[in-house]
Amino acid sequence: MERSDEMDELKHLAPTLHGLKRTDPFTVPDGFFERFPHQVQAAIVERQRSSAPAWTWWMRAAIALPVVALAVTGLWMLRTQQPDATAQPVAVTPLTDRELDALDDAEVLAAFDLSRTNELTDEDLGAVDLQLNEDELLAYLENEDITDLIVELE
Secondary structure, X not given: OHHHHHXXXXXXXXXXXXXXXXXXXXXXXXXXHHHHHHHHHHXXXXXXXXXXXXXXXXXXXXXXXXXXXHHHHHHHHHHHOOOOOOOOOOOOOOOOHHHHHHOOHHHHHHHHOHHHHHHOOHHHHOOOOOOOOHHHHHHHHHHOOOHHHHHHHO
């Protein structure tokens, strides 16, 4: 009696589910496991025959040729580059203090910026206006060695 009540309730709540046939869904046709590996292998062989090879030799060569050409060109350029034979080392002798003092400001700036040698004026150099009060001057003199200044003034 309980079974018929459940069936009536199922028919009322889910008529589509109630209408399905009652069979085992986990059954396989007879001989399925014997035939299946052969069918899969046959399908693979058929697919390989029907499709053309994806990478033929000329496609591989079309990719490899530019790569090889770049490598050969790079190696050739590295081997053929020679150092500049016209470049000679230049000996630089430092200037003495007297030679530095003899230079005026325009000559010093011209040595650093050769492109503006003809354009330099006194306005470009500017003037230094140093205004120190007594405390600042005394602090400077206390912290600095002024023996060179005294020798220079003598």
